[in-house]
Amino acid sequence: MSDSENNTALWLALLSLSEQATRDWLTGLHNRRYFEETLADHVAAAKRYDRALSLVLFDIDNFKPINDANGHAAGDAALKDFAEVLKKTARAADIACRHGGDEFAVILPETDRQSAEQFVKRVAAKQKNPTVTAGIAALPSADLARDADTDLLINKKKKKGR
Known part of the structure; x- marks a missing residue:
């Protein structure tokens, strides 16, 4: 192999590793690591330029019974x-991530709460x-992730109260 071919192969291997480190293997969405790093960058930029920024957290309702009744393959299919x-609904600028387990996060640049x-x-x-419950936070929130999580918990309690 020539030096050029070796460099190309090395570059492709690095790209593959980078993709594996930032993508959820099951859903193809970005993973929580990518979410944490990217959210911080977007918050800083939105504050610096006085731009709108929102965060939505989604939780799949009654996910455990899906796994318990139908097996993990059914749970994986639901995820x-x-x-x-999310991929079909989000804009190109939005960042959809698997936050963990049955939770998902979507960073919405240039988007107010409404x-x-x-x-x-x-x-x-x-x-x-299955249905989902969402929690929303928007700037000027001091902590978008915490506030969206709080909103999510409130909305889950409201659903259970019905």
Whole structure:
């Protein structure tokens, strides 16, 4: 192999490793590591340039019973299906991530809270079964992740109260 071919092979291997380090293997979405790093960058940029930024956290409702009743393959299918809904609903600038387990996060640059609420409605309209619960936070929140998680917990309690 020539030096040029070796360099190309090395570059492709590095790209592959980078992709593996930042993608969730099951859903193809970005992973939590990528989410944490990217959210911090987007918050800093949005604050610096006085831009809108929102974060939505989604949790698949009653996920454990899906696994318990139908097996982990059914749970994996539910995760993949919801990831596809996010991919189809998010804009090119939005960053959809698997946050962990049955939770997903979407960073919405240039998006205020009202527009984030519209995004959640579009996702919910496409995601019928299993349903999802969402939590939303927007700048000027001091901690988008914490505030979106708090909103998610409040909304889950409201659903259980019905």
